[in-house]
Amino acid sequence: MDFDYLVSNDHPRNAKDIYHFVPHLTEPKDVLGVQFAPVLAIQVTLFPNHGISICFVNHHIVGDGSTIVGFIKSWASLNKYGGNDEFMMIPFYDRSIVKEPYGLKGLLWDDMKKHKSTADHVILTPPDNIVRGTFIIRRNEIEKLKKLISSRRPSLTHVTSYTVTCGYVWACLIKSEDTDTDIIIDDNVMEYFSCTVDYRARFDPPLPSSYFGNCIVWYIVKTRHVDLVGNEGFIITAESIGETIHKRNKDKEYVLSGEWLDEDDHLFKFLSVAGSPKFDLYATDFGWGRPEKWEFVSLQTGILMTLGKSKDSNGDLEIGLSLPKTQMNAFAAIFTHGLEEIKI
Template identity: 40%
Template sequence: MAAATAPPKPITIYERCRIAPPTDNGATVQSLPLVFFDMVWLHFSPIQRLLFYQFPCSQKHFLETIVPNIKKSLSLTLKHFLPLAGNLIYPLNNSALMPEFRYIPGDSVSVTIAESNVASEYFNYLTGNEPRDADQFYAFVPDLPQPRTEHESGIKIIPLFAVQITNFPDIGICLGFTNHHAIGDASSIVGFVKAWSSIAMQDGNVEFLADNHSVPFYDRFAMTCPIVFVIIYFLNLYINYIKKNVVIINCFTKTLTNKLRATYILTKNNIQKLRNFVQTKKPASITHLSSFTITTAYVWTCLVKSATDAGEEVDDDEPEHFVFAVDARRRLDPPVPATYFGNCVAFGITESTHGQLKGDDGFLLAVRLIGEVISKKVNNKDEILRDAEKWMSKFSSLNTKRAFGVAGSPKFDLYGTEFGWGKPDKFEVVSIDGTGSMSLCNSREFEGGLEIGLCLPNKKMEAFAAIFSAGLEK
């Protein structure tokens, strides 16, 4: 399976500007401490998402109508999401100080206004499901502004959010947004984007946020994670990174990957067929058979099985890990409000061996392992944070070449976000290129189906596609 030949990716930058919350809202300095769940993501790469909308639009309409509305609605939305307009304040030479998120009046979000210079067919290429050149997407991803250092105060100031809107003349629009993961998880960022799209659709009306109980909740004292977790994490970072002059918080660099990006769909019928297979083979020993469990287990084992055909040499006793994050808001005791803005995710991790997962019963094994983690730990309030202070050391010990994860969740769906251009034609998580994870969201085309995004080298993608399809035909 070879990727279609993609045209060049030049764009014209019309404007680089800064969008701030309204200055008449009386906003003052807002400081938020990082809780344990935020600390986990301090050294993680930014998250990059793209939404493609099929909306024929002239250059004149784009610049005179679309762009002003985007700017206005973004500013009004930031009024309720001040941390995104602010910065991460990171102490460099004083372990007695803790990082914090800080907004001061005048802080703003970087916004890029652009236009694609290539043929209209290129839009269809980017929004397809077939394998495409992953590097062709980077022109539409906004860069976070570079961090700056205040040497006198000994702090690094790190921007947290950036936006880019690109017009494909007479065919569509791409809205890209990049965020530092420490400022918020998928629930928080998707909540912001949905609020933004609603304000854009309602011509600046923000009252619905209160009416729909969608105002973000910022109270860090609602979190039950012990403060000792925060201290342990930061001291570990300070000792192992900062004192060694290693910058752990980097902006994403758009380095050529020479990989392919593809989307795979599991329809509702596909998932039920796989579920029936598990129930027939292991009716008693496997009890947790959610769509998430079935889907991730199937993709994980298909990837493992594709290693040989892709030319990888992996010993049968080589450990294989599957890691996933789960929204912990309602799972904590006491629970945290659904509108809590920040990070509030726990982790599930399970392990097997290459030989076991590529065997005939590999899928059944993966379903059991993932299901057990969800039922015994993730859905157990007494267990969900057990050994949480060791999460970082566990992750750092994994062989990243044999670890597989998930970005996103069907619960945080962006396919319903309208800005006046109709619903999105395609959603892409570009940041999986560097993490080796799969993206996961609801299918736009098939009700009850799930959409899986992968970014892999050519041979690995070919091998995976063949195994993925063959497994559904049995």
């Protein structure tokens, strides 16, 4: 496999190619009515005279994105600095400081049992027509999007790099679906967007940023398909995402009572986000220099986008998508043209 081809952002790559370097979690075992399941697998692949790839596969029960990124960075620091605590963030495990007056712990446990799956160890290989694409949105383009939404919705209080980037990608993705003449989507079909929010700092008292485990909630945004394919698509998506995050962040009772747990059940068409503009995996250095490329393996086709800091410039963001090749080409054209046409 060509190392330079795999790490390039200049062209879509066959989605199946990356799976040669992905380890597999072994199947869960049932012992006396108790299920034991592996939670982590790591595979290191050597590309002679070019480099190596390091791939992590973990069960989500281990931790959320913040936890896994922290684990990767700690491992890299140990390798580079030989265990010098000055360069490490010590994980925090104490669950007793979590205050949840509404019995959220029990609700989460019931929800886990309800959604129990025997196939969590299975990583599905994508079909042959699926490609992976990486898109960079520059800092100045993000600022243009912020100014655009602020000028069109001056009363909107929550305008961030996250809301405008996700809103822009969501709108472009919906428009790229409509370029496929073989797919007819009813105008009144509801489109859903799901984002996760790190809740560590929002507890009272707040949890340390090094809290090891899962501490996220998800918010659901919805709007009609027909509203997203017109000229106002981005304005509507950015406004909807911003308003939802602002509203839910202020409503601690909504979060701590677990009302959000069932919101993603039975959703038909949705886009969710893995990663965060705060995640800087390109700063991870095992002692060999910065990585050439990072990817989220579990990029389900058309329903997940990845987001993180870009390698090349402070303030730029990197977006990952996995789509059928024809739709990826349409998305790329819409994405690029839309940014070029922004007039402030």
